[in-house]
Amino acid sequence: MIIEHSKGDRMMHDGSPRARRSLTRAAASLAVLAAGALCAGLASADDDAARGQTLYRVYCTQCHGLEGNGRGINTPHMSVQPRDHTDRAEMSARTDDDLFKAIQNGGKAVNKSVLMPAWGGNLSDEDIRALVAYLRELCCNGPR
């Protein structure tokens, strides 16, 4: 990240009090910007998870359940139980890429059940990333 200061700053880093004050100001500015970027990053992750929650309700709860426990209304006649997304141990064993691929290309693409369809034709990459962010909330960031 490039921090813009007065044009002379770079020439004044010579240990003088003035140079030290300048460096302190630069460090403070950097800290403020870094904090801002971090907050923006967290807000963005929150936005993703919130959007993911909406998408999850529309596309996923029919099989994975309103609470994500794998017990949706479609499950009584299924031969394979849908993944319990609240199972921290199971979900921790999957990388974000694994989850992304399973949603985009379906269960078959990750050697799982054909009953999990490929959603890549319905959802954008951004949608799927939001779903993955929500899955992480569901499995691992809630109270246990």
Add this chain to the structure above:
Amino acid sequence: MRQGVGPRLAGGCAALLLLPALGLADVADEVAASCGGCHALAPPDPAVGVEERMERDGPPLFFAGNKFREEWLAAWLEAPKRIRPAGGFAPAHTITTPDGDMIDESTLAEHPALPADKAKAVAAYLMTLRPFDALLAEQTYEPGSIALRMGQMNFSKFKGCDSCHQDEPGYGGVSGPELYTAWARLQPAFISAYIEDATAFDPHTMMPSSGLNAAEVHKLADYLKALAEAEQ
């Protein structure tokens, strides 16, 4: 969760019961006024996201003329029978229980029945809504035959359609429309096109875009035909 859809739907569509003998334009006005609360009569605004799917409680009707068989539509409007076991948007009619999620039957509305002449008039009007003529004209599906057992195996075990759809009353998933009457109610080209890519009709459909090739799509469509023939 949306509640109270039933009374609104029943009240809105009740106006249709009062329709005198009307022309097509008048029927269009009445359909807009009475059915628009639950059914989309225009394509979704691209600016509105997937949230709009949660607000729907009936299938979109703006492409009804590309979708339904008119004779079935008129008969159904006269004596409607539930096609979607869990309603138009299943999560809104679902409750969590210790035994897993269940359909909350108390939130499901019955579709009003129309007198025969009104049912016929509304069906005739809905059949004029055909924005996807060109898309359906591209379909190459010629209805064929498939052994019922082979079709069933393909439908369930190989393609997983029974996750969401019933191919026999009481057998299969409940979030999607039942398919044991699909051949009677839907046009063959629509069945084929919708299996291939449902998002072409409805960007926020809960039906996955299959990515299947034409031969695979046609085999599934033939199974729906075989189901109808087995009924006879």
